Amino acid sequence: MESIVDVDYLVVGAGAMGMAFVDALTAHADVSVAVVDRRHGPGGHWLDAYGFVRLHQASAFYGVASTLLGGGRVQSEGPERGLHERARAAEVTEYYARVLAHLVRTGRVVFHGRTEYLGDRRFVSLLSGRRFHAPRARVVDARYLSPDIPLLTPPPFAVEDGAQVVAVNELVRIAQAPAHYVIVGAGKTATDTCVWLLHNGVSPDAITWVRPRDPWLLNRAVVQPDPAVFLGMAADTMAAAAESTSADDVFLRMEEAGIMLRFDTAVTPTMAKTPTLATWELELARTIEDVVRLGHLRAVTPTRLVLDDGEVRVPGGTLVVHCAAEGLKYPGLRPIWSAEAITPQPVRVGFPCFGAALTGYVEATRDDDAEKNRVCQPSPYSDTPGDWATMQVIGGDASLALTRDPDLREWANTTRLNPSRIPEDRADDPAVVAARSRLKEWIAPGRARLAEYAARA
Numbered sequence: 041m042e043s044i045v046d047v048d049y050l051v052v053g054a055g056a057m058g059m060a061f062v063d064a065l066t067a068h069a070d071v072s073v074a075v076v077d078r079r080h081g082p083g084g085h086w087l088d089a090y091g092f093v094r095l096h097q098a099s100a101f102y103g104v105a106s107t108l109l110g111g112g113r114v115q116s117e118g119p120e121r122g123l124h125e126r127a128r129a130a131e132v133t134e135y136y137a138r139v140l141a142h143l144v145r146t147g148r149v150v151f152h153g154r155t156e157y158l159g160d161r162r163f164v165s166l167l168s169g170r171r172f173h174a175p176r177a178r179v180v181d182a183r184y185l186s187p188d189i190p191l192l193t194p195p196p197f198a199v200e201d202g203a204q205v206v207a208v209n210e211l212v213r214i215a216q217a218p219a220h221y222v223i224v225g226a227g228k229t230a231t232d233t234c235v236w237l238l239h240n241g242v243s244p245d246a247i248t249w250v251r252p253r254d255p256w257l258l259n260r261a262v263v264q265p266d267p268a269v270f271l272g273m274a275a276d277t278m279a280a281a282a283e284s285t286s287a288d289d290v291f292l293r294m295e296e297a298g299i300m301l302r303f304d305t306a307v308t309p310t311m312a313k314t315p316t317l318a319t320w321e322l323e324l325a326r327t328i329e330d331v332v333r334l335g336h337l338r339a340v341t342p343t344r345l346v347l348d349d350g351e352v353r354v355p356g357g358t359l360v361v362h363c364a365a366e367g368l369k370y371p372g373l374r375p376i377w378s379a380e381a382i383t384p385q386p387v388r389v390g391f392p393c394f395g396a397a398l399t400g401y402v403e404a405t406r407d408d409d410a411e412k413n414r415v416c417q418p419s420p421y422s423d424t425p426g427d428w429a430t431m432q433v434i435g436g437d438a439s440l441a442l443t444r445d446p447d448l449r450e451w452a453n454t455t456r457l458n459p460s461r462i463p464e465d466r467a468d469d470p471a472v473v474a475a476r477s478r479l480k481e482w483i484a485p486g487r488a489r490l491a492e493y494a495a496r497a
Contacts, residue, residue, distance in 0.1 A: 042162070042173045047072040047150070050177035052157045055084020056102065057384045057396035058182030059136060060457070063104035064400030066148055071404075074174055075140075076152045076163045083136040088191050089129040091212035092236045096228055096316045098124035100265040102132075105397040105455045107142070109135050112265070112456075119320035124265055179381040185369050185392070185421075190229065193365040197224075198339040205340055205360045208233050219357030222345065224337050226251040228315040230363035234328060235321045244327040248354065250345065252336045254309040256291050256425070257301045260316040267462045268471035273299055274460070275478035278486025281432075287425035287493040304331070312428040313368055313421065314390070337364070373418045373434075377409040385418035387442065389435030394457040395419070398442065401451055415448060417441050429493035436487055 049065070051058050054077035062073055079087050095102055099110035109132070113125045120126075127135070143149040154166045161174045190207040199205045204218065208229055221237060223230050234249060262273040280293035288308055294300040301322050302309050335348025340360050345352040376383055376399055387395035395418070402416045419435035422428040439460075442448045453461045466472050 042171045045074050045150070045172050045174040045177070047074045047174055047177050049073045049180055050161055050163075050174045051075045051180040051182055053077060053084065053182030053186065054079070054082040054136075054140070054151065054153075055086075055182060055186060056393050057185070058082075058084075058180070059139060060104045060393045060396035061180060061182060061382075061384050061400040061403075062143060062149060063106050063139065064397040065404050066143060066146065066400075067106055067404075068401055069404035071148065073143075073149045074152060074177065075149065076155045076157055078154065078156060078166070080153045081133070081137060082140045082151070083133045085187055085189050086129055086132045086136070088189060088209075090191070090207075090209045090229070090232075091129070093129050093229075093232060095126045095132065096260070097126070097263060098265050099127045099131075100124060100456050101391060101459055102127070102393055103135060103457070104139050104393070105401075105457055107135070107139055108456060120260070120318055123260060123318070181381040181383045182396070184371065184374075184383045185385060187368060188366040190362050190365045195224075195340075195362045196364055197337045200339065200341040202342040203340040203360065204342075204358065205362060208361055208363050211236075211361060214359070218359035219355045220246055220248065220359070222248045222250060222340075222354060222358055222360040223363060224250045224360060225363030225365075226253050226255055226311060227313065227363070227367050229365070229367070231257075231315075231317065231321070231325060233361055233363055235324050238324045238327065244329065247328050248330045248332060248345075248352070249328050250332045250337050250347070251303075252333070252348075253311040254303060254307045254333075255311040256309045256314055257317040257322075258314045259299055259301050260318045262299055263316050263459070265456070265459070267460070267466055268469060268475050270459050271462075271472065271475035271479050275475055275482055277432075278479065278482035281429075281487070281489045282482055282485035284489060287429050290429070290490070290493070291425055307333075310424060312425045313423060314428065368421045368423075370421060370423060373420055375413050376416055376418055377403075377412045386421070386435075387416060387419055387438050388458065388460070389419055389431055389439075391457065391459055394452075394455065394459070397455065397457055398448075398452070402448070405447065415441055415445055426493060426496065429490045432490050433487060433494045436483075 048071040051062055054075050059082055100112055103109035110125050110127055115121055115123055115125055155163050157163045161177055164171045191209045223233050276297040281290050284290040284293055291300050301317055332352055334350045337347055339346040384396040384399045386392045387398050402412050406412050417438040419438050420431050422431040452458045
């Protein structure tokens with residue numbers, strides 16, 4: 041027996057992209073929405089996050105268009121004094137709970153938590169077993185780019201009897217200091233883990249870092265909710281691209297300009313997912329000298345690490361910390377609007393919440409799917425420097441497409457989620473005018489050079 045849910049939209053996934061879509065859609069159209077999620081509440085992977093995680097970008101860039109995450113504050117103390125605040129996991133989940141409560145109070149949104157989507161507009165409660173059907177709803181697949189996280193992903197290596205391996209989440213619950221730590225992974229989670237351990241008094245000599253690939257990281261100081269700073273960074277990026285000789289050279293030039301960071305200046309990174317990092321975090325991470333670059337970890341024994349290109353001995357009593365989940369997904373771009381579903385994806389490079397909110401706004405204000413796809417083009421995530429060049433070209437085309445429509449341009453420039461917006465009171469600011477002028481000077485030659493690298497990727 042199925043219960044009929046009579047709604048206009050069925051949104052599968054209440055993570056960041058699903059919530060941003062629903063918020064913008066319902067703000068601009070009188071429609072009804074059912075949101076289903078396997079988790080008990082909104083917020084997606086933040087409900088399963090490790091205890092010391094924080095947003096790696098400024099809070100103002102994250103969340104939904106109608107509601108600012110945090111207070112838009114600049115930090116006045118600590119190692120990130122002068123940079124915009126970054127929310128902790130508890131703040132993010134509480135924020136999404138408030139956003140959902142507001143949406144439900146409108147009477148146009150219903151939430152089904154701990155619910156499994158079965159396909160064909162059908163879903164079932166994992167608590168009661170009740171089955172539901174939304175026969176006329178348009179499906180919105182907000183799970184397409186859902187990240188894998190260590191807590192919910194088995195270690196991608198064998199674990200022999202006697203070896204101690206934990207997901208990063210368990211670090212906040214260990215009751216006794218291990219003889220040694222091995223951190224497995226080269227991404228933001230592994231970096232967070234190393235920085236947190238060092239910040240809490242663990243000696244750098246007590247940490248081995250298994251880094252299959254070295255990453256490029258964005259300097260957080262140049263990715264801020266200030267148009268002079270953000271547009272200045274964009275101008276410097278295009279200048280670096282225009283004067284470069286290869287995708288790797290773009291990154292080296294961006295490093296010289298203070299945009300990109302790397303852990304070891306003797307190693308040219310091959311990973312370009314480019315999460316943000318502060319210089320104080322970089323300095324701490326660099327104190328770890330025992331970095332293993334022998335490929336991916338394949339097996340752990342009580343005293344050995346077995347990798348693609350060799351073995352490394354570790355002390356007995358070593359704790360191996362699994363931070364090696366896939367994280368970002370690369371399933372390939374698809375049209376956001378298709379007969380099967382609406383599939384929110386990033387539109388402006390590196391800012392998925394803005395892309396999902398824009399998708400919601402476009403769905404609310406336009407009728408023809410072909411027209412929607414014309415003005416709202418998906419942009420990929422990057423993995424390598426070559427991918428990054430491709431992402432910049434595709435993302436640049438997407439940004440140009442949305443600026444050709446006056447209403448989209450106006451909406452984007454009033455939405456805090458948009459990193460390149462220029463508030464009215466800053467339009468004549470000399471620093472903003474100078475940054476815009478430099479960006480206008482360099483964007484064409486920069487994009488032309490990036491297009492060459494994208495064609496080779």
